[in-house]
Amino acid sequence: MRKRIIALFSMLLVFAIVAAGCGSGSETDSKANAEGGNKKEETTKGSITAVGSSALQPLVDEAANQFMSKHSGSTINVQGGGSGTGLSQISEGAVDIGNSDIFAEEKDGIDASKLVDHKVAVVGMGPVVNKEAGVEDITKQQLIDIFTGKIKNWKDVGGKDQEIVLINRAEGSGTRAVFEATALDGATPAQAQEQDSSGTVQKIVSETPGAISYLAFSYFNDSITPLKVDGVEPTATNVETNEWKIWAYEHMYTNGDPTGLTKEFLDFILSDEIQSSLITELGYIPVTGMKVERDAEGKITNK
Amino acid sequence: MKGESILELKDIKMTEKQWNSSTKIWTEQRGRMITLTSVSIMIIIAVSILYFVASKGFSTFTVNKASIIDFFTGMQWKPSTLDDLGRPIVGALPLIFGSFAVTLLAAIICAPLAIGAAVFMTEISPKFGKKILQPVIELLVGIPSVVYGFVGLSVVVPFLRENIGGSGFGIAAGTIVLTIMILPTITSLSVDAIEAVPMQIREASLALGATRWQTIYRVILKTSLPGLLTAIVFGMARAFGEALAVQMVIGNSTVIPSSLVEPASTLTSILTMGMGYTVMGKAENNALWSLALVLLLMSLIFIIIIRILGRRRVY
Numbered sequence: 267m268r269k270r271i272i273a274l275f276s277m278l279l280v281f282a283i284v285a286a287g288c289g290s291g292s293e294t295d296s297k298a299n300a301e302g303g304n305k306k307e308e309t310t311k312g313s314i315t316a317v318g319s320s321a322l323q324p325l326v327d328e329a330a331n332q333f334m335s336k337h338s339g340s341t342i343n344v345q346g347g348g349s350g351t352g353l354s355q356i357s358e359g360a361v362d363i364g365n366s367d368i369f370a371e372e373k374d375g376i377d378a379s380k381l382v383d384h385k386v387a388v389v390g391m392g393p394v395v396n397k398e399a400g401v402e403d404i405t406k407q408q409l410i411d412i413f414t415g416k417i418k419n420w421k422d423v424g425g426k427d428q429e430i431v432l433i434n435r436a437e438g439s440g441t442r443a444v445f446e447a448t449a450l451d452g453a454t455p456a457q458a459q460e461q462d463s464s465g466t467v468q469k470i471v472s473e474t475p476g477a478i479s480y481l482a483f484s485y486f487n488d489s490i491t492p493l494k495v496d497g498v499e500p501t502a503t504n505v506e507t508n509e510w511k512i513w514a515y516e517h518m519y520t521n522g523d524p525t526g527l528t529k530e531f532l533d534f535i536l537s538d539e540i541q542s543s544l545i546t547e548l549g550y551i552p553v554t555g556m557k558v559e560r561d562a563e564g565k566i567t568n569k
Numbered sequence: 570m571k572g573e574s575i576l577e578l579k580d581i582k583m584t585e586k587q588w589n590s591s592t593k594i595w596t597e598q599r600g601r602m603i604t605l606t607s608v609s610i611m612i613i614i615a616v617s618i619l620y621f622v623a624s625k626g627f628s629t630f631t632v633n634k635a636s637i638i639d640f641f642t643g644m645q646w647k648p649s650t651l652d653d654l655g656r657p658i659v660g661a662l663p664l665i666f667g668s669f670a671v672t673l674l675a676a677i678i679c680a681p682l683a684i685g686a687a688v689f690m691t692e693i694s695p696k697f698g699k700k701i702l703q704p705v706i707e708l709l710v711g712i713p714s715v716v717y718g719f720v721g722l723s724v725v726v727p728f729l730r731e732n733i734g735g736s737g738f739g740i741a742a743g744t745i746v747l748t749i750m751i752l753p754t755i756t757s758l759s760v761d762a763i764e765a766v767p768m769q770i771r772e773a774s775l776a777l778g779a780t781r782w783q784t785i786y787r788v789i790l791k792t793s794l795p796g797l798l799t800a801i802v803f804g805m806a807r808a809f810g811e812a813l814a815v816q817m818v819i820g821n822s823t824v825i826p827s828s829l830v831e832p833a834s835t836l837t838s839i840l841t842m843g844m845g846y847t848v849m850g851k852a853e854n855n856a857l858w859s860l861a862l863v864l865l866l867m868s869l870i871f872i873i874i875i876r877i878l879g880r881r882r883v884y
Contacts, residue, residue, distance in 0.1 A: 348845030358849075374649075375848040431736045436821075437649060438846025438853065459738055459820035459832035462842045466722075466817070473727060474736055 313341035314527050318352015318365030319440050320463055321389055321482045322516040325548050326365060329535050332544070340527055348462075349373075349440030356519045357381060362528045364519040367440025369562035382523055386535045387516040388551040390483040391445055392500035393493045394468075398475045400425035403494040409449060412478060415456030420476060432458035433470055433479035444514040445480045447564065449495070480512075484549030502551045508558040508566055515560070516550065619865070626862030629855040635659045640859065646823035646839065648856035657852040661836070661860065663825045668835040668867075670740050671815065672808045675747035680801050683752055684790075687759035692785050703760075709753040718817035721746040726818055735830030738820030743835070746814050751804035758803055762796025763789060795881045802878065806871040810864060812837035836860045 316326055323346045330342035347355075349366040353376045356364025367389070370378035393409060395401060399420045404412075411417040412430060421427045434455055435442035441464065446452060461467050464485045471477045472489035483500065486492050492500050495510075504510035524532055534540060541552040559567050629635050635656045643660020652658050686706075690698025725745050730737030766789050774784040790797070820832025821842055840860045847854040 346845075350846035350848060351844075354848040373848065375851040436842045436846055437647075438843065457822055457824050459736070459822040460834075460842060461821065462816075462845070469722070474730065477736075 311337075311339040312527050313343065314362035314531065315343040315345070316363035316365055316518070317345045317347055317355050317361045318363075319349045319367050319516065320346040321367050321441055321484070322365045322387070322518075324484060325387060325516070325545065325550055326518075326535075328544055328548065329540055330531070332540075333531055333534050337530075342527075342531060346463075348436075348438070349443075350438050353381075353519065356521050359521050362520070362524075363532070364521075366517045366519060367514045368443050369515075369517065370519060371562040372443070380521060381519045382521075384518045384520065384524075384532050384536070385515045385553050386518050386532075387541075387545050388505060388513055388553055388556055389516050390500060390502065390505040390510060390513045390551060391441060391449075391480055392483065392486075392510070392512055393449065393478060393480050393495070394471055394486070394490045395493055396471055396473075396475055396477045397489070397491050398426065399428060399478070399491070401493065402491060403497060405496055406449070406451075409493075409495060410451065410453050413450055413455040414453050415458075428476040431474050431477040432456060433467055433474075433477055434458050434460045435464075435467065435480070436460050436462040440514070441480065441482060445512060448514075449480070449512045482549070483551075486549070502546070502555075505551055506555050506557050513551075515553070622858065622861050622865050625855060625858035626865075627859075629657070629659060629852070629859040633657050633852045633855055635852075635856070641665070644825070648843075648853040651852075657856060659856045659859065661863070663823050664834055664836045664839050664860065665863070666825050667740065667743075667819065667833040668809060668837070670833070671743040671747055671819070671835060672805050674740065674744040675751060675808045676801055676805045678744065679748045679751050679755055679804060682748075683755035683800070683804070684759050684797055686752075686756050687763055688785055688790075690756075690760055691763045692781070692789065698760075703757075706753045706756050709749070710757075714750065714811060714814040715817075717746050717750055718814035721814060721818040729830055733830050735828060736820065736832065737830055738818060738832045739826055739828070739830045740819065740833050741829035742818040743815045743833075744829075746818055747808045747811060750811060750814060751808050754807055755800045755804040758800030759793075759797050762793040762800060765796060766792050795878045799875050799878045802871055802874050806868055806875075809867055809871070810837065812841045816841050836864055840864075 316330070323344060327344045330344050334340055334342060349368055350373065352364035352366045353368075353370055353373050354364075355361045357370075357376050357380065364381075366373075370376050370381050370383070393404075401420055401423055404423050408417065408423050412423070413432065415432070417423060418430055419427065420430060432455070435445075437460070439462070446455065461470060461479075464481055467479045467481060468485050468487070468490065471479050471481075481490075483502070486500075494500070495512075498504055498510050500510055500512075505513045518532060518535070520528060520532070523529075541554055545552050557569055559569055561567075630637050630640070633656065634654075639656075640659050640661050642662055643658070644662055645658050645660045646664060647658040650658055686702065690702050721742055725742050726737040728737075729735070729739075729741055733741070770788060770792060771784060774788040775781075779787070815835055816838035819834060819838055821834045821838050822832035823834050823839065824832075826833040840857055843853065843857050847857060
């Protein structure tokens, strides 16, 4: 009998520790499940759901946290799933906001006429390599040759004698679409390994000798080496002037004009408060700072 | 006949203790109702899933006009691009190859380990086995597959890269992760199979003068063979359907690799990778459903094999 009680007690103890450890996490989870997708008209109360682009997710997540702490009673659920998911979910009306790295017009099967585009930020992207590659600057043609499989060793572009390991994002990923269009001039990359999240790409590039891939600026850190292309450094200032050409708008699409909490939240993200602080803090570039404008066909005009 | 007599009996009781008996009949009927509803709901769910996956999976071939032969023999997986005839390029052979490669390799490595452990737990040291090994193995079942994947990514892949070469991502890494994942399944089912061997057979063997090892090797493993095979097929079914852990370590390149440490892909890894990026109803999405259909049919085949093996079990 006593043994049983001791066993029971220790089980409870373990559960308590586990529960304490992940208490906060599971709470938000259950909230997300219970209230996901409910659209309520009353302002600052109720809940909305934003789904899509994993490149934009960190920003929306953080903005949602700040918004919720200011407006108690409102819940904003932020989920990833990729730009394709964001666009298809919003055009089906299943969510309140669909996040995407690409214009809705660029995605097959999406009726862009129903959707309202809110460009909340600009994200710069760039090729990144493992630190051991010994390369920091390459030309655009070399970049294309590497990704199409013509150049197979780093020594051919002035680096170490080390085989190049190509890492692609999943076909259909917004980051990949932007990178192929703007950095590779539309060339199709060689058959290589594919990973479906920026976080995994960052981890793999930092650990695999000779690895090259591409990431949004917000995923740049000390464990990897961002490459200069044609001598241009991947920085926010260069993106603003379009000298660094690999960038994209971060779109938050709504189905029709936003109302209620959706509108309030979008206004909040577009407000100076967020644009001037959080956006740059997280490695994005404010839309307001852009000196150029790009449309869905890729045409660049000066502002 | 039997049913009638019971009914008569109830009728007689009805007159004696009417209230009690009518309650009994009602309880009977209620129990019947509950079980019938559960069964019919389950059948409806199974049939509708089959119908949904099949109708979606076939639309790659009916709506998008891809050829079935190309699907099973083609080497290029580019469902978003169209070929000269305007059909999506859906050559799933590299994915099918990858799935079978990791599954078979994992089963080959895992089966001796698992059966060995099962023999130890049942024949050699049942006490220690039941008290310590069983809970440990059951613990392994409870670890979510994403954890296996993450361990694979952080430990197995770098290990392979440094000691064998290549990028480390590939069938070898997938096999190692899957082997560990299906180990508990095969072990616990093998334990059941060996325990089901009647005691008399062991006693008979020992009475004939056989040693313990001879008994295990020549008698117990032979008689429990159908059960052990069932265990292995169950493990393979798990391995074939595992998505997340494999996706993290296999590299997801849609080619047939020339070595075990080159990126490859499986049906499930491409399926989970593509899910977030496709739009319902488009060719890319339908192609993913076709992969899902192949997986469904494969699990059907595994179940049929298990059934056939199970029928052979006679002592």
